[in-house]
Amino acid sequence: xxxxxxxxxxxxxxxxxxxxxxxxxxxxxxxxxxxxxxxxxxxxxxxxxxxxxxxxxxxxxxxxxxxxxxxxxxxxxxxxxxxxxxxxxxxxxxxxxxxxxxxxxxxxxxxxxxxxxxxxxxxxxxxxxxxxxxxxxxxxxxxxxxxxxxxxxxxxxxxxxxxxxxxxxxxxxxxxxxxxxxxxxxxxxxxxxxxxxxxxxxxxxxxxxxxxxxxxxxxxxxxxxxxxxxxxxxxxxxxxxxxxxxxxxxxxxxxxxxxxxxxxxxxxxxxxxxxxxxxxxxxxxxxxxxxxxxxxxxxxxxxxxxxxxxxxxxxxxxxxxxxxxxxxxxxxxxxxxxxxxxxxxxxxxxxxxxxxxxxxxxxxxxxxxxxxxxxxxxxxxxxxxxxxxxxxxxxxxxxxxxxxxxxxxxxxxxxxxxxxxxxxxxxxxxxxxxxxxxxxxxxxxxxxxxxxxxxxxxxxxxxxxxxxxxxxxxxxxxxxxxxxxxxxxxxxxxxxxxxxxxxxxxxxxxxxxxxxxxxxx
Amino acid sequence: xxxxxxxxxxxxxxxxxxxxxxxxxxxxxxxxxxxxxxxxxxxxxxxxxxxxxxxxxxxxxxxxxxxxxxxxxxxxxxxxxxxxxxxxxxxxxxxxxxxxxxxxxxxxxxxxxxxxxxxxxxxxxxxxxxxxxxxxxxxxxxxxxxxxxxxxxxxxxxxxxxxxxxxxxxxxxxxxxxxxxxxxxxxxxxxxxxxxxxxxxxxxxxxxxxxxxxxxxxxxxxxxxxxxxxxxxxxxxxxxxxxxxxxxxxxxxxxxxxxxxxxxxxxxxxxxxxxxxxxxxxxxxxxxxxxxxxxxxxxxxxxxxxxxxxxxxxxx
Numbered sequence: 001x002x003x004x005x006x007x008x009x010x011x012x013x014x015x016x017x018x019x020x021x022x023x024x025x026x027x028x029x030x031x032x033x034x035x036x037x038x039x040x041x042x043x044x045x046x047x048x049x050x051x052x053x054x055x056x057x058x059x060x061x062x063x064x065x066x067x068x069x070x071x072x073x074x075x076x077x078x079x080x081x082x083x084x085x086x087x088x089x090x091x092x093x094x095x096x097x098x099x100x101x102x103x104x105x106x107x108x109x110x111x112x113x114x115x116x117x118x119x120x121x122x123x124x125x126x127x128x129x130x131x132x133x134x135x136x137x138x139x140x141x142x143x144x145x146x147x148x149x150x151x152x153x154x155x156x157x158x159x160x161x162x163x164x165x166x167x168x169x170x171x172x173x174x175x176x177x178x179x180x181x182x183x184x185x186x187x188x189x190x191x192x193x194x195x196x197x198x199x200x201x202x203x204x205x206x207x208x209x210x211x212x213x214x215x216x217x218x219x220x221x222x223x224x225x226x227x228x229x230x231x232x233x234x235x236x237x238x239x240x241x242x243x244x245x246x247x248x249x250x251x252x253x254x255x256x257x258x259x260x261x262x263x264x265x266x267x268x269x270x271x272x273x274x275x276x277x278x279x280x281x282x283x284x285x286x287x288x289x290x291x292x293x294x295x296x297x298x299x300x301x302x303x304x305x306x307x308x309x310x311x312x313x314x315x316x317x318x319x320x321x322x323x324x325x326x327x328x329x330x331x332x333x334x335x336x337x338x339x340x341x342x343x344x345x346x347x348x349x350x351x352x353x354x355x356x357x358x359x360x361x362x363x364x365x366x367x368x369x370x371x372x373x374x375x376x377x378x379x380x381x382x383x384x385x386x387x388x389x390x391x392x393x394x395x396x397x398x399x400x401x402x403x404x405x406x407x408x409x410x411x412x413x414x415x416x417x418x419x420x421x422x423x424x425x426x427x428x429x430x431x432x433x434x435x436x437x438x439x440x441x442x443x444x445x446x447x448x449x450x451x452x453x454x455x456x457x458x459x460x461x462x463x464x465x466x467x468x469x470x471x472x473x474x475x476x477x478x479x480x481x482x483x484x485x486x487x488x489x490x491x492x493x494x495x496x497x498x499x500x501x502x503x504x505x506x507x508x509x510x511x512x513x514x515x516x517x518x519x520x521x
Numbered sequence: 522x523x524x525x526x527x528x529x530x531x532x533x534x535x536x537x538x539x540x541x542x543x544x545x546x547x548x549x550x551x552x553x554x555x556x557x558x559x560x561x562x563x564x565x566x567x568x569x570x571x572x573x574x575x576x577x578x579x580x581x582x583x584x585x586x587x588x589x590x591x592x593x594x595x596x597x598x599x600x601x602x603x604x605x606x607x608x609x610x611x612x613x614x615x616x617x618x619x620x621x622x623x624x625x626x627x628x629x630x631x632x633x634x635x636x637x638x639x640x641x642x643x644x645x646x647x648x649x650x651x652x653x654x655x656x657x658x659x660x661x662x663x664x665x666x667x668x669x670x671x672x673x674x675x676x677x678x679x680x681x682x683x684x685x686x687x688x689x690x691x692x693x694x695x696x697x698x699x700x701x702x703x704x705x706x707x708x709x710x711x712x713x714x715x716x717x718x719x720x721x722x723x724x725x726x727x728x729x730x731x732x733x734x735x736x737x738x739x740x741x742x743x744x745x746x747x748x749x750x751x752x753x754x755x756x757x758x759x760x761x762x763x764x765x766x767x768x769x770x771x772x773x774x775x776x777x778x779x780x781x782x783x784x785x786x787x788x789x790x791x792x793x794x795x796x797x798x799x800x801x802x803x804x805x806x807x808x809x810x811x812x813x814x815x816x817x818x819x820x821x822x823x824x825x826x827x828x829x830x831x832x833x834x835x836x837x
Contacts, residue, residue, distance in 0.1 A: 380706045
């Protein structure tokens with residue numbers, strides 16, 4: 001099952017082959033105490049999109065950083081068009097024609113697109129005077145070449161995430177690379193924007209070879225020509241995308257077979273625990289919803305549809321303009337997170353690194369932060385109680401740590417997310433809002449998070465599950481609300497789940513919808 | 522093996538380098554000025570640093586929260602002239618001291634409310650407030666020192682001894698000890714560190730972030746007011762400009778403190794070590810008769826050096 005394609009096997013035995021624009025052999029990278037990469041072979045052809053997949057910590061980022069010259073490999077050789085090269089510095093990688101579009105944006109927000117694209121590559125006359133006109137012309141040429149179109153004169157800070165990404169892509173394209181590495185390019189994009197990116201990638205690949213790193217298997221199957229799976233720093237195999245299915249790839253990624261990714265438990269649905277009536281806040285309007293005990297209610301929508309704003313409003317982070325929140329049968333004013341937490345409503349925020357965790361604090365301190373009363377003896381904190389509280393959460397959620405005293409910034413994404421969840425579940429909640437709780441988390445950790453959700457609803461908790469992943473929503477939810485432009489536009493019961501229909505309500509533009517009236521299916 | 526050893530040495534220096542530096546300073550001054558290493562000088566040194574310690578303790582609360590308080594120096598000056606003026610105006614000692622402390626709290630509240638409710642950075646707010654406080658100071662004093670006969674109880678605050686330990690030292694140590702317990706042992710201290718580390722995560726955790734930020738700014742003004750009272754008592758007069766010089770040294774001590782023990786975040790014990798270092802420097806330099814203007818140069822260099830040290834540690 002893990003055998004290489006015949007073709008690859010033959011090639012691997014030969015000497016450097018010019019058929020590949022990039023060939024990496026036996027790449028090994030050791031950091032103090034960790035072997036991040038272990039003799040990884042990899043080949044990239046011109047005109048292909050080669051996906052690199054693996055759980056968090058599998059070595060994808062390390063591999064791409066070696067190619068981009070962030071650090072050199074401990075062992076191994078890299079060939080470009082059959083010629084052996086050394087890449088010791090990012091500038092060297094650029095010189096060799098390797099460009100990388102990073103996951104984080106590296107733009108100057110108050111510069112416009114042209115200024116950002118030409119940053120440190122400025123076209124000048126008399127060596128010092130900027131030629132904005134020439135630069136703009138060049139950018140327009142580049143855009144036409146790959147079929148892109150957006151405003152060039154606005155500060156990029158005012159552009160949406162997908163436009164910002166296009167700026168990043170253009171910046172790389174300007175250097176005329178032969179190889180472009182995309183590190184999680186869709187993580188900040190909506191489904192629609194991702195589709196546009198894929199179109200662009202398909203055009204780009206006529207000229208270059210593309211290495212595509214992503215967590216989202218759906219996308220990988222949609223866009224890639226070949227898939228290489230890494231696990232624990234080792235290459236597990238390379239397959240033509242047409243020759244494998246998602247389940248095979250998942251199994252290669254996680255070693256253990258995941259038979260059923262979504263442990264949906266059948267739980268009796270109780271009375272309503274959380275209700276919103278006619279909520280207005282900022283761009284949110286006319287929002288009505290309810291969540292029952294033991295129910296997982298999905299909230300689907302594109303980025304910008306108001307999902308997070310709704311969660312933050314209910315949680316008391318935003319001031320409600322009008323409307324009513326009914327929690328556990330009584331009307332409540334969501335004044336502040338503190339009030340809501342005391343009532344038993346918890347929010348697992350969208351961004352674990354900035355909203356969920358204190359990165360410089362250790363695991364135990366993070367786990368107790370929302371419930372310090374529990375780990376106090378009278379006026380004073382009790383280290384003993386804190387340790388016990390943390391140990392419980394670590395055991396319960398299988399958080400992999402070297403010790404309770406480990407600083408959370410040193411944990412992997414999945415384990416960090418489990419700390420965020422553990423932080424909220426130290427006490428029994430009545431309702432829980434999970435905002436993109438499985439974002440950037442590997443498949444194994446995802447399944448563990450689903451399991452935790454299943455256990456919570458069994459205990460009678462009502463969950464609002466915000467996600468951009470339709471597969472997990474349809475897999476885990478009892479009902480799904482669809483949000484679009486600040487309001488709920490549709491509601492689906494589990495029997496009616498259809499990914500196409502849900503997506504349609506999420507992307508339909510508003511004028512269209514008003515004509516037909518918001519549908520309740 | 523060898524590499525391992527070197528690594529440990531580096532770890533040792535980044536953790537205890539400052540303590541080693543303090544030790545070297547003490548050795549240096551003892552060699553240059555034999556009188557430096559005497560009990561009398563040690564006690565007078567402690568007496569000298571007690572006011573700096575009070576102010577630095579307050580500033581540390583703020584900096585734990587990742588806030589600044591640039592108005593502590595002027596608050597120290599204002600409270601000195603206020604307490605002396607109130608005493609001369611016939612207020613009882615207790616009333617005068619409590620009233621001045623209360624005024625410190627009011628200014629802290631004002632700083633805190635503007636920072637949290639109007640959402641202006643504490644750097645700007647307290648910078649502006651320091652000028653406002655100086656204005657009040659000159660309004661009371663017209664720039665002239667306040668002299669007079671002060672009651673013995675008040676004078677004891679700065680000059681008295683208790684079991685041959687100077688009273689100001691006792692006051693400073695009480696503030697320091699209570700502060701350490703508060704920041705390290707109670708949930709409120711934990712909240713303050715959480716806010717300083719990541720204010721958004723703290724808010725999402727249900728911590729009343731504004732309340733603690735106000736508390737930090739109040740505590741720093743309260744400590745500064747206390748420092749001013751002790752200072753006035755020590756000087757036996759209300760000196761309008763006596764507090765201004767403390768601000769820079771306070772920052773130096775807090776940054777020295779963050780570099781110590783490898784904590785990397787402001788902490789009161791570290792701050793106190795920083796205070797001792799500044800005290801040893803000033804006392805020692807005076808003893809070996811280095812001209813006073815060098816002291817300023819050295820103090821500034823120490824602040825930059827301390828911050829540089831924290832950056833170097835953050836990298837490793």
